[in-house]
Amino acid sequence: MAKQDDVFLADEGDAWFKRNRSYLVETTSTKTDYPLALIAQYNLHPKKVLEVGCSNGWRLDAIRRRYDCTCVGIEPSEAAALAGRERFPGLDLRIGLASRLPCPPDESFDLVIVNFVLHWVDRKTLLVSLAEIDRTVADGGYLILGDFLPDWPKRNRYHHRDDVELYTYKLDYAAILQSTALYTNVARITFDHDQHALSGDVGSYERGVCQLLRKSTSEFYQL
Numbered sequence: 001m002a003k004q005d006d007v008f009l010a011d012e013g014d015a016w017f018k019r020n021r022s023y024l025v026e027t028t029s030t031k032t033d034y035p036l037a038l039i040a041q042y043n044l045h046p047k048k049v050l051e052v053g054c055s056n057g058w059r060l061d062a063i064r065r066r067y068d069c070t071c072v073g074i075e076p077s078e079a080a081a082l083a084g085r086e087r088f089p090g091l092d093l094r095i096g097l098a099s100r101l102p103c104p105p106d107e108s109f110d111l112v113i114v115n116f117v118l119h120w121v122d123r124k125t126l127l128v129s130l131a132e133i134d135r136t137v138a139d140g141g142y143l144i145l146g147d148f149l150p151d152w153p154k155r156n157r158y159h160h161r162d163d164v165e166l167y168t169y170k171l172d173y174a175a176i177l178q179s180t181a182l183y184t185n186v187a188r189i190t191f192d193h194d195q196h197a198l199s200g201d202v203g204s205y206e207r208g209v210c211q212l213l214r215k216s217t218s219e220f221y222q223l
């Protein structure tokens, strides 16, 4: 296993969950959750949903209640998964990493969500992680990908740990998938990640994106 993935599985996933658990709820106030907004706006009505890096599963539970669908979440933090299993018993929460999804070969989903996870994935396992995610998206299904959207790739030292060298990697991840012609853009929301606000003049490295992609193994080729 790659080092960075190892650290998140061992304890950094737990540390992130403990620092952020009070925010991991669906808010009815001013904050829009962009994945939930895209699902509603594009009338997806999913039947089987996977969220990779789902933390305690709060977003999945909102989807399950709204669309009465089967929801599976995968998360390296054992603390987050255990808290989620207790709080949201209708979810199937599994402990694991994007690079080795604990999903059998024949398990696929009509909607997969990966929101602000890929910038934490070790560069040695980035492509295998994308291949794993792609493996779980059904032909004709949807992928919602949220992350940073810089003008140019950017690596930053992860500031919560100085005992081990960890980085975050800002990159246009959806572009990798779209270049395969397996995915096409349906909708893209860009925003100021730090202010959590739709904003036209946000700096490149603070720009976030939430993108709805549709998968087809045949439709996006010229005939």
Ligand SMILES: C[S@@+](CC[C@H](N)C(=O)[O-])C[C@H]1O[C@@H](n2cnc3c(N)ncnc32)[C@H](O)[C@@H]1O
Pocket (backbone or CB within 6 Å): 005, 008, 012, 013, 014, 016, 052, 053, 054, 055, 074, 075, 076, 077, 080, 096, 097, 098, 099, 114, 115, 116, 117, 120, 121, 122
């Ligand atoms: C910034 S949080 C986002 C949580 C959630 N997706 C959301 O939108 O609220 C990133 C999550 O990804 C998880 N994570 C980190 N590395 C991962 C990996 N290699 N594979 C899967 N999940 C990972 C973390 O434990 C954490 O729960």
